[in-house]
Amino acid sequence: MEPIFTDQWGKLPVKVYETNEMMGEAAALDAREIINSAIAEKGFANMIIATGNSQLTFLKSLRELPDIDWGKVNVFHMDEYIGLPEGHTASFPYFLRKHFLDYVKVKNFYPVPGNPKTLREDMLAYEKLLRENPADLCALGIGENGHIAFNDPPFADFDDPVYIKKVRLDERSRKQQVGEGHFHSLDEVPMYALTLTIPALRSAKHMLCMVPESRKAEAVYRTKTEPINENCPATILKDTPWCTLYLDKDAAEKILPK
Secondary structure, eight states: OOOSEEEEETTEEEEEESSHHHHHHHHHHHHHHHHHHHHHHHSOEEEEEOOSGGGHHHHHHHHHOSSOOGGGEEEEEOEEESSOOTTOTTSHHHHHIIIIITTSOOSEEEOOOOOGGGHHHHHHHHHHHHHHSOOSEEEEOOOTTSOBTTBOTTTOOTTOSSSEEEEEOOHHHHHHHHHTTSOSSGGGSOSEEEEEOHHHHHTSSEEEEEEOSGGGHHHHHHHHHSOSBTTBGGGGGGGOTTEEEEEETTTTTTTSOO
16 A cells, blocks of 8 residues: 655654545554564554544454454553443444444453543553553544644643543534534533543554544644644654654645645
């Protein structure tokens, strides 16, 4: 799967593909190589997966690829709303099951908990789990406001001392969830969520970042052109040489040569 354009932003390799589907397939092929290398090395692989519409072509391609022993893969999650009823169709574990986990039989799935009654205990337990099971792969996207996971400006912290924290969601992030069809109105979108922090995401041995669609073009442009700063959290990827950024032509429209 050959890109139509490649670039290097700081330490970050960038690949642009003609379509969203081609982008997702290319990233999935690279993910398979990372997963299989980890399994060959130690007998299992640990993987952190994002949710959101930007990940759909990647997840579809990944679940359809042959030659991955999913029974040796532990899947961790990236973020979750606080206080959504169990089984709510906008919950991120529901999304992952619908688009990925119902198709492949993984060794273990560890969803980020969102129970407001047990937040502190759940956060401590999830952090312990992450630190005891270092990720071989983190598959993520970039939000319309430049967030990675739910590390929105102004709460993103490149030097967070913890691996998971409670955050108040930026209004633009909440509007994105409505725009993607996960909620009917802004009032339905929870105000708070749990998210893996930026150091937790960057602790993975490899990172693959998939960003399709023209609505992400401004965030992609900011990621390229702005200095590394927490008001556009995705800019930290330019100092993350173990990450690769995958774009489709629409998301890359502001950065492609004229």
